[in-house]
Amino acid sequence: MDRTLSSLPVSEHVARASWWRRAAAWVDLHGRREGWLAFILMRVTGIGLVFYLFLHLTVLSTLARGRQAWDAFIALARSPLFVAFDAVLIFGMLYHGLNGLRVILLGLGVGSRRQAVLFWGAFVLSIVLTAVAVRMILMMG
Amino acid sequence: MRTLNLRIVRGGPGRPATYQTYQVSVDEHLNILDAVQKVWATQDPTLLFRHACHHASCGLCGVRVNGRERLMCLTPIAEFPEGATVTLEPLRNFPWVGDLVVDVKPLMDRMAAIQAPYVRKDELTAGSEEGTRFEDCIECGLCMSACPVVGSDSAYLGPSPLAMIKRLLEEPRGRDIQSLCALAGDAHGAWRCHSVMECVEVCPSNVDPSQAIGWLRRYLILRGRRQLAGAERR
Numbered sequence A: 001m002d003r004t005l006s007s008l009p010v011s012e013h014v015a016r017a018s019w020w021r022r023a024a025a026w027v028d029l030h031g032r033r034e035g036w037l038a039f040i041l042m043r044v045t046g047i048g049l050v051f052y053l054f055l056h057l058t059v060l061s062t063l064a065r066g067r068q069a070w071d072a073f074i075a076l077a078r079s080p081l082f083v084a085f086d087a088v089l090i091f092g093m094l095y096h097g098l099n100g101l102r103v104i105l106l107g108l109g110v111g112s113r114r115q116a117v118l119f120w121g122a123f124v125l126s127i128v129l130t131a132v133a134v135r136m137i138l139m140m141g
Numbered sequence B: 001m002r003t004l005n006l007r008i009v010r011g012g013p014g015r016p017a018t019y020q021t022y023q024v025s026v027d028e029h030l031n032i033l034d035a036v037q038k039v040w041a042t043q044d045p046t047l048l049f050r051h052a053c054h055h056a057s058c059g060l061c062g063v064r065v066n067g068r069e070r071l072m073c074l075t076p077i078a079e080f081p082e083g084a085t086v087t088l089e090p091l092r093n094f095p096w097v098g099d100l101v102v103d104v105k106p107l108m109d110r111m112a113a114i115q116a117p118y119v120r121k122d123e124l125t126a127g128s129e130e131g132t133r134f135e136d137c138i139e140c141g142l143c144m145s146a147c148p149v150v151g152s153d154s155a156y157l158g159p160s161p162l163a164m165i166k167r168l169l170e171e172p173r174g175r176d177i178q179s180l181c182a183l184a185g186d187a188h189g190a191w192r193c194h195s196v197m198e199c200v201e202v203c204p205s206n207v208d209p210s211q212a213i214g215w216l217r218r219y220l221i222l223r224g225r226r227q228l229a230g231a232e233r234r
Ligand code: HEM
Pocket: A039, A042, A043, A044, A045, A046, A047, A049, A050, A053, A096, A097, A098, A099, A100, A101, A103, A104, B193, B194, B195
């Protein structure tokens, strides 16, 4: 049951619904368009980034186990599978950041009529910049 | 004439939801509402649906057409090719009454909490002191159905009530600004929005609730700053 600070009306049927039914309202994509897609991707990449932060700290901790452990990790990081993982990560960061700017603008009432165009802009720019980054990684390797 | 297969949700609380398909032929210049009315008149008088005006002003005929929130009276038959199957479902996030009808009480409760009756002075006809029309919003509830926050936070005010508060703050005419700000500034008010933007896209009446929510946030921030500055000077 949700709590409310002031005397707001409460939708009884939503308050009574189980938590998973309410959670399902977030992922009900039936009939939805860009705005919803943008939001779902934002949530997935946001949670993914939190997950990655811990993964990153774990990986960095191999430094504490000496040069050999780190070199072994670097060798692994050159594998194609790892580059694919990098691509997903870079796309996630770029999309989350760029769409984050879109959400900040929209949240302050700027550009609501252009929201779909802004989404595609952030999405396509993320893909292009990911491709550039992957190319740079491959050229360095 | 155009023949469509209307695939309509049937059922209600305690009765399982099923889809029933009706084949109906209507003039292609008409709207989906006319097709549903023809089904009701000629094939199935038990079909539940709501409507009144037929011209996008009463706000009663909102359903989901192929998943998307639309007014049936504003959904042209001509949009669909001959023989197409068109799925009609009730709005989300409202209690289901049966077939295509939902109970819009959650929206009306919110409008009442805001004391929504609102009409421009120059629109009042002679002798009437009170108006009940809120500018562009026809209180159809399409935005409430399209918003995932409405479906998951039972106390969220929702797109159209917040847009309503924005109009009242913009032109207060003696309204209690303090209590309007308390509603808008509540944790379930303007700050609860995640900019999913579907309200803007489905609104048939050009309200742009998202823009209004952003306006409210800016208003609340500036008001808070003014109050802080005032408190410091004292
Ligand atoms: C480039 C910098 C970043 C910007 C501009 C940004 C922006 C935003 C914005 C505006 C939201 C709100 C979305 C909404 O209202 O639904 C958000 C949500 C979130 N962000 Fe970020 N963010 C950034 C970096 C990060 C990083 C580095 C992490 C993780 C370590 C992260 C994790 C999250 C999470 C978990 C959410 C919640 C998602 C949700 O509620 O659906 N963000 N971000």
